[in-house]
Amino acid sequence: QSVLTQPPSASGTPGQRVTISCSGSSSNIGSNAVSWYQLLPGMAPKFLIYGNNDRPSGVPDRFSASKSGTSASLAISELQSEDEAEYSCAAWDDSLQGPVFGGGTWLTVL
């Protein structure tokens, strides 16, 4: 069981805006920045966003992140078929003294 809680699945249609939630506690999301990753089977995970929308070059601004208290969200606007993938959140945990991850959310583009 992952330390951070994500819904196992989400879905949307092309052009739509979808959000994926990530719930933690005061020792992780509540006090540290959150990272988001895109995972595809057999491929290297891809870093998407850190903190307040710090995106690496090449990640479109359709991807945005937010945080409130001990929860965080990833929003994907103008949904495209290529966005169909698994998304995982992560945050440093002050109690465990290491990063913790969510269980992942599989996004289906209908």
Next chain:
Amino acid sequence: EVQLVESGGGLIEPGGSLRLSCVTSGFTFTNAWMSWVRRAPGKGLEWVGRIKSESDGATTAYAAPVKGRFTILRDDSKNTVYLQMNSLKIEDTAVYFCGNRGGSRIDNWGQGALVTVSS
């Protein structure tokens, strides 16, 4: 282009040892903190451990499930980080990824190496 390539995975019996390698290119390895993260079948990502740069003391930190059994090493002359895994357990079965940077932010990842612990 940043590249990280893991190797050394395979099938190993419980109690055995295995060493994974992660050869990197495209960034200044000597300045990089390096991490190992794994993903067991049907589960989410799990941090394994990290090693700081030599200039930061090359100190290591490990997750509780692997502490005392796994060791992370680095060879800056080869731009390579290693994960030495001893006393392997069935629950260590996973795809193991290396990544650059420590903490929850890992900018670049390898494609992973599958380790299967089974009798």
